[in-house]
Structures are given as structure tokens and as C-alpha cells.
Amino acid sequence: MNDLAIKAQGLTKSYHMGSSTLRVLRGVDVQVRKGEFAVVVGASGSGKSTLLHLVGLLDKPDAGSVWLDGIDASKLPAAKRNRVRCRDVGFVFQFYHLVPELDIIENVLLPVKVDSSVLAWSRRRGPARKQAVEILESLNLSHRLGHRPRELSGGERQRVAIARALINNPKVLLADEPTGNLDSVTGKQIISVLRSFNQQRGQTILMVTHDNNLAQQADTVFRLADGRLGG
Amino acid sequence: MYKLHLLLTYLRSKALAILAMLGVSACVFLMLVSVSVMSGFLWKIERAAKGLFGDVVVESGGVTGMAYYDEFIAEVTKKVPEVKAGSPFILAYGILPVPGTDFRQTIQIAGIRLPQRVDVSDFEQGLYFEAGVPRPTFDPPAKLLLERIKQDNDQVLLIRQRETLKVYALQTDRDKLLPIQRQRLDKLLDSPPPVGDDDMAWLAALPQKTADDLTDSQMRDILASQAIAERIQTTFVFRRRAQRCILNTQKYRQQWTDLRNVLAQAQDKGPSASTTAALSQALVLLETLAAEDFLRTNKSVEAALPGLKDELKRARQDLPTVETVDALDRCLALTQEYLMGDAAHRVVLGLGIGGLSFRSPKGETIRHVVPGNKISLLMLPLGKATGTSMPQVQMADFTVIDDNHSDVSSIDSKFVYIPFETLQAMNNMAAEYDADDSKRVVVPARCSQIHFKVDIDKWVPSARLLEGAKGQWLPHRYSEEEILQDVSGKIQELWKTFAAEPSHRASGEVSIVTWRQLQRHVIGPIQQQRTLAIVMNSIMWGVSVLLIVVILYVIVVQKTADIGIVKAVGGSSWGVAGIFFGYGAIIGLIGSVLGSVLGWIFVRNINAIQDFTDATVGFRVWDPETFMFEKIPNEVDWSAAVWIIAGALVAGLIGAMIPAVRAARMQPVEALRYE
Numbered sequence: 001m002n003d004l005a006i007k008a009q010g011l012t013k014s015y016h017m018g019s020s021t022l023r024v025l026r027g028v029d030v031q032v033r034k035g036e037f038a039v040v041v042g043a044s045g046s047g048k049s050t051l052l053h054l055v056g057l058l059d060k061p062d063a064g065s066v067w068l069d070g071i072d073a074s075k076l077p078a079a080k081r082n083r084v085r086c087r088d089v090g091f092v093f094q095f096y097h098l099v100p101e102l103d104i105i106e107n108v109l110l111p112v113k114v115d116s117s118v119l120a121w122s123r124r125r126g127p128a129r130k131q132a133v134e135i136l137e138s139l140n141l142s143h144r145l146g147h148r149p150r151e152l153s154g155g156e157r158q159r160v161a162i163a164r165a166l167i168n169n170p171k172v173l174l175a176d177e178p179t180g181n182l183d184s185v186t187g188k189q190i191i192s193v194l195r196s197f198n199q200q201r202g203q204t205i206l207m208v209t210h211d212n213n214l215a216q217q218a219d220t221v222f223r224l225a226d227g228r229l230g231g
Numbered sequence: 232m233y234k235l236h237l238l239l240t241y242l243r244s245k246a247l248a249i250l251a252m253l254g255v256s257a258c259v260f261l262m263l264v265s266v267s268v269m270s271g272f273l274w275k276i277e278r279a280a281k282g283l284f285g286d287v288v289v290e291s292g293g294v295t296g297m298a299y300y301d302e303f304i305a306e307v308t309k310k311v312p313e314v315k316a317g318s319p320f321i322l323a324y325g326i327l328p329v330p331g332t333d334f335r336q337t338i339q340i341a342g343i344r345l346p347q348r349v350d351v352s353d354f355e356q357g358l359y360f361e362a363g364v365p366r367p368t369f370d371p372p373a374k375l376l377l378e379r380i381k382q383d384n385d386q387v388l389l390i391r392q393r394e395t396l397k398v399y400a401l402q403t404d405r406d407k408l409l410p411i412q413r414q415r416l417d418k419l420l421d422s423p424p425p426v427g428d429d430d431m432a433w434l435a436a437l438p439q440k441t442a443d444d445l446t447d448s449q450m451r452d453i454l455a456s457q458a459i460a461e462r463i464q465t466t467f468v469f470r471r472r473a474q475r476c477i478l479n480t481q482k483y484r485q486q487w488t489d490l491r492n493v494l495a496q497a498q499d500k501g502p503s504a505s506t507t508a509a510l511s512q513a514l515v516l517l518e519t520l521a522a523e524d525f526l527r528t529n530k531s532v533e534a535a536l537p538g539l540k541d542e543l544k545r546a547r548q549d550l551p552t553v554e555t556v557d558a559l560d561r562c563l564a565l566t567q568e569y570l571m572g573d574a575a576h577r578v579v580l581g582l583g584i585g586g587l588s589f590r591s592p593k594g595e596t597i598r599h600v601v602p603g604n605k606i607s608l609l610m611l612p613l614g615k616a617t618g619t620s621m622p623q624v625q626m627a628d629f630t631v632i633d634d635n636h637s638d639v640s641s642i643d644s645k646f647v648y649i650p651f652e653t654l655q656a657m658n659n660m661a662a663e664y665d666a667d668d669s670k671r672v673v674v675p676a677r678c679s680q681i682h683f684k685v686d687i688d689k690w691v692p693s694a695r696l697l698e699g700a701k702g703q704w705l706p707h708r709y710s711e712e713e714i715l716q717d718v719s720g721k722i723q724e725l726w727k728t729f730a731a732e733p734s735h736r737a738s739g740e741v742s743i744v745t746w747r748q749l750q751r752h753v754i755g756p757i758q759q760q761r762t763l764a765i766v767m768n769s770i771m772w773g774v775s776v777l778l779i780v781v782i783l784y785v786i787v788v789q790k791t792a793d794i795g796i797v798k799a800v801g802g803s804s805w806g807v808a809g810i811f812f813g814y815g816a817i818i819g820l821i822g823s824v825l826g827s828v829l830g831w832i833f834v835r836n837i838n839a840i841q842d843f844t845d846a847t848v849g850f851r852v853w854d855p856e857t858f859m860f861e862k863i864p865n866e867v868d869w870s871a872a873v874w875i876i877a878g879a880l881v882a883g884l885i886g887a888m889i890p891a892v893r894a895a896r897m898q899p900v901e902a903l904r905y906e
Contacts, residue, residue: 058799059900079803086801097796097903101240111800113233121232164800 004067005172005204006032006055011064012227013050024050026227027064032172032220034069035202037195039215042224048208049176051224055206056174057085069171086115090165092194094177096157098149098164105145108132108163115168128167135163139193155186162193166203173197175207179214191217233797234806238813241786248818251782255822256829258775259879262768263830266871268837269761271864276757279638280750282353285318285682287719288749289726292740294613296321296660296677299735304681306729313718315686316350318343319651319678323658325610327647329586330469330600336584339645340610342654342678345369351684354648357635359383359582360602369650370574371632373481376602380474384467387597389424391463392431394456394591396420399434401449407438448849459591466599473603476630480570486516487563494551494559510547510555514540517562535561571603571630575653578606578629582636583643604631608647614660614677625657641753651678677739683722690714693721715745772878775822779815779886787811787890794894795902808895812887819883823876830867837863 008030015022024047032038042048053059055066057073065074073084090111098107112128113121136142139159149157158178165173175194179187191214197203207218215221223230242248291297304317321342328335346366349355354367360379361367400420405413416437419430426434442450490513497506517540539558546555571577580587580600588598600606609626629649636643655661655676665671692709696717709717723743729735747754787794794807833840841863844850 053900056799058903059898082798082801082803085799091799093799093903097792097799099237099240099793099796106236110233110797113236114797114801114806116232118232118235 003033004031005034005036005069006030006038006206007067008051008055009065009067011051011054011061011066013047013054013059013061024227025054025061028224028227028229030055030206030222030229032204032206034171034204035198036219037198037205037217038207038220038222039218040206040208040222040224041212041215042208042210044210046224047227048210048224052174052176052206052208055172056089056091057081058091083115086111087168088171090168090170090173092158092161092165092173092175092178094180096149096154096161096181098157098160100149103146103148104136104141104152104160105129105132107149107160108136108167110164111168132163132167135166136160139163153186154182155189158182158186158190159193162190162197166197172204172206175205177209178207179209179211187211187214233802234809234813237793237797238810238817241790241810241814242817245786247782247786248814251779251818252822252825254778254782255775255819255879255882256826258768258771258882259823259826259875260830260833261771262765262875262878263827263867263872264833264837265764265768266761266875267830267834267866267868268864269757269764270868270871271866273754273757273761274866275638275864277747277750277754279642280753281746282356283637283639283642284320284680284746284749285351286685286715286746287314287683287722287743288746289681289683289722289741289743290749291677291679292742295739296614296679297681297739297741298675298677299729300676300678300681302735303726303729304683307683307722307725310725311718311721312691313685313687313689314722315684316347317681317683318347318351320680320682321614321651321654321658321660322679323610323613323654325608325647327584328607328609330604330606332586334586336586337645338581338584338608338647340608340654341646341648342651342658343648344651351682353637354635357582357637358579358633359636360633367633368574369577369579369632371602373477376477376632377474380470380477380601380603383598383601384470386595387463387466390591390595390597391460392424392426394460394463395431396424396426396434397456398453398460399437401445401453402439403434404438404440404444412437455592459597462589463597466597469599469604470601473601473631476570476603476605483516483520483570484563486512487559490516491556491559491563494546495556497551506551507547510543510551513559513562514543514547517543520562572605572628575650576627576629577632577650578608579648580606580631580634581643581646581648582634583640584647585644588634598634600631600634602630602632605629606631606647608649610657612657612659614655614658615674622659627653627657639753683718685715685718687711687714690718693717695720712745712747715747719743719745772882775879776882776886779818779883780889783811783815783887783890784893786814787894790894791897791902794897795899795904798897798899799903804895807897808891811891811894812884815883815885815887815891816880817883819880819886822883823879826879827872827876830872834865834867837865 008028011025011028011030012023013025015024028047028051030038030040030051040048040051050059054061054064055068057066057068061074065072067073068084068088071084073081076084099110102110109128109132112124112132116124133142133145136145139162141156141159141163144152144156144160149160152160158181162173162178165175173194178194179190182190194205194207195217198205207214209215289297289303297303300319304319307314307317321340323340323342325338325340326335327338343354345368346355349366355361355364358364358367360376360383361371362379364371364375396419399416403416405416408416416434419426419434445453490509493505493509494513497503497509517536539562542555542558546552546558582588582596587600588596590596605628607626607628609624612622612625615622635646635648652661655678660677662672662676663674665673726741726743730739730741797807798804
């Protein structure tokens with residue numbers, strides 16, 4: 001159990017739309033070891049993103065539990081869930097989700113600011129900025145630090161989103177279709193970036209995608225269909 | 232940290248935030264300006280009302296008035312240490328035919344004692360011709376009046392010249408002028424008045440545009456200026472008559488009095504050269520008088536003159552007798568009737584009675600009637616119960632000696648002030664004596680009100696007030712009104728004892744009130760107007776809340792994805808709400824500070840701004856032709872400002888509440904899906 005970064009057990013989730021109920025997940029179990037690059041593959045609407053949101057504590061399951069690094073996160077109060085989400089989980093979204101008013105470095109530093117009071121920030125500011133610059137350099141974005149997201153290409157934006165996800169050295173990085181909005185060349189570059197972080201730093205990654213080709217690069221592949229995991 | 236960072240980022244980058252701040256500042260600005268102007272207006276009215284009637288007023292319950300007023304004033308000033316002075320007052324209703332017209336004005340006639348009146352009121356501060364005289368009377372020195380009338384004439388002539396120059400500026404056809412003429416014209420129009428007669432004549436001779444060459448607004452301006460110049464011209468008919476009246480009074484009254492004294496002495500000592508000379512002088516004077524226009528046209532004077540002449544001639548040949556002195560007395564009486572009259576028949580007019588003066592568009596007062604002019608007053612005496620018979624209308628002529636403005640339009644446009652004892656007699660309020668014993672008073676003299684002046688600094692709380700304050704925990708700071716009410720209570724107590732004395736049985740029913748209570752009909756509507764202004768502005772305040780709600784709501788909707796991002800990286804619900812709360816508070820704060828500063832600048836310069844708009848586009852909100860104040864009140868009401876600023880802050884917070892709560896409740900997954 002201690003070598004598991006993510007353990008999800010019996011996750012079910014339904015959405016109510018008027019009188020009808022859409023059962024998205026019907027008891028899903030997922031286990032990802034520390035340092036593993038796991039991928040969830042499934043068709044559109046199969047519940048991949050929902051699974052990722054439940055694992056990343058962005059949403060609550062109707063039933064089932066999520067353990068992150070051995071801690072039952074589903075039983076934590078809201079404030080602690082926020083903290084876990086901030087420190088232990090990094091998110092990369094299909095649509096990047098950068099704050100348009102902030103420049104690149106400010107976007108990357110956002111999770112550090114969320115985790116800091118005004119006083120703490122004055123202490124952390126220097127080291128955090130240094131780390132952000134290092135990550136951005138490793139992602140070949142050192143020339144873009146003062147730019148706004150709208151001035152960047154899709155691939156660059158997604159790399160900024162990866163930098164933001166990694167700034168707090170999270171235990172797990174969750175990527176929701178990170179290449180879904182990119183052309184195939186750029187998509188491959190993003191996957192290789194993720195892969196290199198996984199291989200060089202031992203970063204645990206859980207990625208969802210509908211692209212079977214991308215899944216081939218993963219250590220473990222979960223196939224999701226009709227709300228259940230296949231082989 | 233992220234809250235502050237995002238808050239500042241949103242404030243910097245959002246045009247909507249600037250719009251909301253401007254909205255709030257506009258509300259604060261409008262509220263501050265309107266409340267300050269209304270408060271200033273109210274303050275002026277209150278001060279004026281207080282200045283008119285003293286601090287505490289003893290008012291008679293019925294129209295017949297109260298008796299033994301002088302005794303009661305003496306009693307109060309002796310026994311109530313806070314009371315500085317008291318003065319009786321009579322109020323009656325009458326009609327004033329406007330001189331030179333067929334119009335009549337209904338008026339209120341106030342009987343006052345001068346100069347004692349100034350001990351209880353600010354009456355002297357509102358006088359125009361006797362301005363600066365600390366203790367004015369109904370018989371001011373002729374020299375002073377003549378000097379002030381001349382000063383006023385000069386001022387009024389300048390206004391006429393200004394208006395005439397305006398006409399020339401618009402009407403002169405510059406195209407037909409030689410360059411040198413144009414230069415002289417510009418120089419004359421730009422130079423400060425007065426412009427010399429030669430120059431005015433030169434201007435009048437210049438070629439003029441035809442009506443077709445003038446625009447409608449130019450035509451309107453020309454007609455308006457011409458009308459003012461013409462009205463001023465007509466006032467000089469009255470002004471010249473008034474000046475002659477004062478001059479003649481100066482001339483004849485002293486001479487008749489001197490002659491009368493010489494002859495009265497001659498009666499005892501026998502005739503002498505000086506008596507004969509005095510009689511010759513009297514005859515010359517009578518001849519001069521007979522030649523005066525105003526005496527020649529009067530039939531009764533015409534009839535009396537030959538008899539008087541004969542008597543003076545006879546006395547010159549024989550001996551001056553009692554008849555001679557009597558003849559000179561009649562001469563004096565005749566003169567007085569057509570000169571300024573005796574000191575009992577003088578009147579101070581309220582400045583603002585229709586037809587007696589008018590105001591220029593710039594707010595200058597131009598008087599038709601000046602000291603020396605005469606007016607008639609008609610009144611129905613109500614001072615005595617007359618049984619079944621109807622009271623007879625009283626009419627008397629009065630010579631104007633001044634006008635008074637209190638800044639309360641309803642008072643200035645209605646009041647005239649005449650000597651107390653004169654009105655007392657006209658209103659059947661004078662004492663009546665026994666037919667057999669002329670010293671025995673049958674009905675005592677009466678007045679309508681007594682006005683008392685209170686020295687607040689000398690106030691000692693009454694036993695009743697101290698008793699009432701016993702149960703209170705905190706010491707109470709008494710307002711001026713509360714102090715005056717306490718003093719009123721003391722005067723009331725004294726009245727009870729005073730009226731109960733057998734010698735004062737006929738003193739009548741009274742009510743004792745403070746000036747504020749007495750003037751509630753004047754102050755009340757203004758207070759209501761101010762309340763109305765506050766209510767209207769509160770509606771605007773509500774609109775500003777709505778504005779902030781809408782703007783913040785729009786921002787929250789626009790920022791839904793951001794909210795999702797912040798929550799996805801660990802931001803709490805209350806943290807996100809805090810961003811929008813702070814946003815609303817800062818909008819409220821900056822908006823209210825901006826609005827207050829702008830409001831302060833506007834209120835302080837409100838008159839200059841109005842003059843500017845008047846000069847450039849001809850727009851005036853505060854028309855000095857209508858309002859009695861020439862200037863708009865320009866003091867900021869800071870006590871109200873504190874509430875207005877606090878209100879704007881609360882508006883910002885309330886406005887932010889709904890969007891902030893929405894942002895807090897938003898699920899991160901939903902927010903992230905929002906694009």
C-alpha cells in the first residue's frame with residue numbers, strides 16, 4: 001500500500017439531468033504506484049475526466065474512496081482537501097486554464113501563492129520564483145516569462161500549465177487530455193515532456209486520453225468503457 | 232496572498248471596475264452636493280428665523296393680545312438670569328398699495344421698538360440704508376440717508392450702463408465700422424464701467440444691425456437688457472422724489488421749529504427786532520413752501536395758506552400771540568404731511584415685497600422705493616373685541632426709511648416694520664382711559680408677542696430638568712434647542728405667578744415657545760425638502776448597490792474559469808469570495824473618496840461654476856431672481872459626508888455579497904467547464 005501514490009476504490013458517480021440520471025462511473029478501482037506513468041484510455045463520454053476529477057479531489061464521488069499517498073482523502077474536511085489539492089496534486093487540463101490577466105511566471109506561481117499568507121509569501125517569494133524559472137527553462141520557456149497566455153501558442157500554454165502543476169512538487173500529476181487541443185507534433189512534444197519528468201524526477205503521472213497511440217508510452221493503461229474499467 | 236494579487240490584478244485590468252467606481256463616486260458626489268446645499272439652505276433659514284424673533288417667544292393666545300408686557304419683560308430680565316433682553320412685538324395683517332401702480336400686496340405689519348429691537352434680534356444686520364448703524368432708529372439722520380441713496384443710485388446706474396453696453400455689443404453693426412471705430416468699440420466694451428457720457432453717446436450713434444441680422448437668442452438678450460435698463464430708469468422717478476423729500480424735511484422742519492421757538496419766547500418777553508425778523512423769515516418760508524409742487528397741487532393746503540399768511544403778517548405788525556405760535560405749528564404740520572412725516576409714521580419694508588424692488592438676472596437688487604418715498608398701509612384692527620359692530624379699516628401714510636432682508640423669502644416678501652406704539656394704536660391695542668379720570672386705565676395696552684434673547688452661556692439647568700436627568704447613566708450634552716426649551720419653562724413658571732397677581736388679571740392667555748417651534752412652518756418644509764433630497768439620493772444609493780451587484784456579477788461570470796483554476800490549485804471557497812468582497816469594498820472606498828473630493832471641490836466652487844455656466848451657455852440652476860440668497864450655500868456638510876461615505880462602503884460590500892457568495896459556492900469542476 002505504501003508504494004501506491006493513488007488508490008481509488010469502488011468509485012461511482014452519477015449526474016442528474018432533470019428526471020434522468022446519467023451513471024458515469026459504476027465502481028471503478030484504480031491503483032497507481034509511485035513514479036508510475038499511468039494512462040486511462042476511453043472513448044468520449046466514458047467517464048475518464050470524471051475519474052480524474054474524483055482522484056484529484058475536484059469533485060466528490062457518490063460512493064467509493066480515494067487514497068493519495070496512503071491517506072484517505074475522501075474523508076478529509078474541505079480545508080484539508082484544499083491543502084492536499086494545492087500541495088500534493090498538480091493538474092494539467094485540455095484547455096490549459098491559465099489566468100489571462102497574469103503573466104507566465106505569475107500563472108506558474110499561483111499555487112505557491114494560494115499556499116502562502118502575505119507574510120509567508122515574502123519569505124517564499126525568492127526561492128519559489130527561482131524554482132519557477134528553472135522549471136520554465138527546462139520547458140524551453142525562459143524567453144516567455146513576462147508574456148501573457150494570449151501571446152503564447154497552444155503548446156507553449158500547455159507547457160506553462162505543466163510548470164504550474166509541478167511548482168509545488170506534487171505527489172501526483174493529473175493530466176486531462178493534455179494533447180486534446182494540440183496538433184499531433186505538439187502533442188507528442190507535450191507527452192515527451194511529461195514522460196521526461198516521470199523518468200528523470202520519478203513524477204507519478206495519471207493521464208486520461210482517448211488516443212490509443214499515446215497510451216502506448218505509458219507504464220500502465222486502464223481502459224474505461226461504460227463507467228467500468230476493462231483490462 | 233493570491234487573494235490580494237488577483238484582487239489588484241482585476242482592479243487594474245477591468246474597465247468595469249473603473250465604471251463601478253465612477254458610478255459610486257457619482258452617487259456620493261450627487262448626494263454630498265445636494266445634502267450640503269440643502270443643509271446650508273436650512274442653516275441660513277434657521278439663522279435668519281432665529282435672528283428675527285429672538286430665542287424665546289411669548290405669544291398671545293388671542294388676537295386681542297397680552298397686557299402688562301413691559302412689566303413682564305422687566306420681571307423676566309430680573310428673575311431669569313439667562314434672559315438678556317426682551318422686546319414687545321405686534322403682528323397685524325394689512326394691505327399695501329404699490330406706489331405708482333394699481334397693484335396691492337397683502338402684507339403682515341410688524342410693530343417693533345427701535346433701537347431696543349436689536350437687543351433681541353439681528354434686525355439691524357438686515358438693514359440696507361442704515362447698514363452698519365449699531366442701534367438704528369425710525370428717525371435716521373437725513374445726511375446718512377442721502378449719502379446711502381446716492382451710493383445706491385451710483386450702483387444702480389452702473390447696472391443700467393452694463394445692460395446698455397450689452398445691448399450695444401449685440402446690436403452694433405461692426406461690418407459698417409472703420410477699423411479705428413472697431414478698436415474704440417472693443418476698448419469701451421472691455422473697459423470696466425463707468426463709461427463716460429461722451430463715450431455712451433458715441434456708442435448710441437453707431438450703425439445698428441437690423442432685426443433680420445440678429446438671431447433669436449441675441450434678440451432675447453437685447454430685449455431683456457433693454458427691459459432692465461428701462462426699469463432702472465423708472466426707479467429714478469421715485470429716487471428723485473425721495474431725495475427731495477428728505478432734503479425738504481431737513482430744510483423746513485428745523486426752520487419751522489426754530490421760528491416757533493423764537494415766537495414762543497416773544498410771547499412772554501414782548502416784540503423785538505428778532506421777532507419781526509423771524510416772522511419775515513417765516514413768511515418767506517411759507518412762500519417757498521407754497522411754490523413747492525407737492526403743496527401746490529393739494530387743495531386743503533391751498534386753502535390753509537392764505538389764513539396762515541394773514542396771521543403771520545398780523546403778528547409782524549402787532550404782537551405774536553398764542554394764535555401765531557399755533558399758526559406756525561400748523562405750518563409745520565402741513566410741511567410734515569408732505570415731507571417725511573413724524574417719526575411715528577416711518578416704515579422699514581421687507582426686501583422682496585412685489586413691486587417695490589426687483590432682482591437682475593445676476594441677483595442684484597434694484598429698489599423702486601427708497602427712503603423718503605411714501606407708502607400707505609391699510610389694515611383691519613383686530614386688537615379689541617368690538618361687539619356687534621364691524622371694525623373700521625385703518626389707513627395711514629408712512630415714509631420709507633429703509634428695507635430689511637432676513638434671507639427668509641416668506642418673511643421678506645410679506646413683512647413691513649412700523650413703530651410699535653403706532654401699530655398698537657392702529658390695531659386698537661393701545662391703552663384706554665376712563666372718560667372721567669384720564670389717568671385711570673380701563674383697558675391696558677397690549678402686544679401680540681414678547682421676544683426674549685437668551686444668553687446660552689449663562690444657562691443653569693432648571694430643577695425640573697435635573698430631576699428628569701437623575702435616572703440617566705451618561706451625562707447628556709444639551710442642544711441649544713433643549714436649553715431654550717428649559718428657559719421657556721422658566722419663563723412659563725414666572726408667567727403663571729405674574730398673571731395670577733390681582734393687578735395683572737387682564738394679562739391674557741399665552742403660549743411660550745422657542746424660535747424653532749414658532750418657525751416650524753418655515754423650517755419644517757425645508758427640513759422636509761432635505762429629507763426628500765436624502766430619500767431621492769438613497770434611491771440613487773440603491774441604484775449604486777445594484778450597479779455594483781451587476782458589475783461584480785458580470786465579472787464573476789467572466790471570471791468563472793479563473794475561479795475554477797484557483798479552486799483547482801487549492802483555493803478555498805471563502806478565499807475566492809474574499810477576492811470579490813475586497814473588490815466591492817475597494818470600489819466603494821475609492822468611489823466614495825473620489826466622489827467626496829469632487830463633491831467638496833464642487834460645493835466650495837458652486838457659485839463660480841454657476842457663474843461660468845451662466846456666462847458660457849446661459850444656464851443657471853439657482854436663479855437669484857427667485858431665491859432670496861444671492862449665493863448658493865457652499866459649505867460641505869461633513870457630518871452628512873461621513874454617513875454618505877459609510878453608505879457607499881456598505882453599498883460596495885452589499886453589492887459584492889451576492890456575486891461573492893455565488894463564486895464561493897461554485898464547484899471547481901463546473902467552473903472549469905465554463906468557457
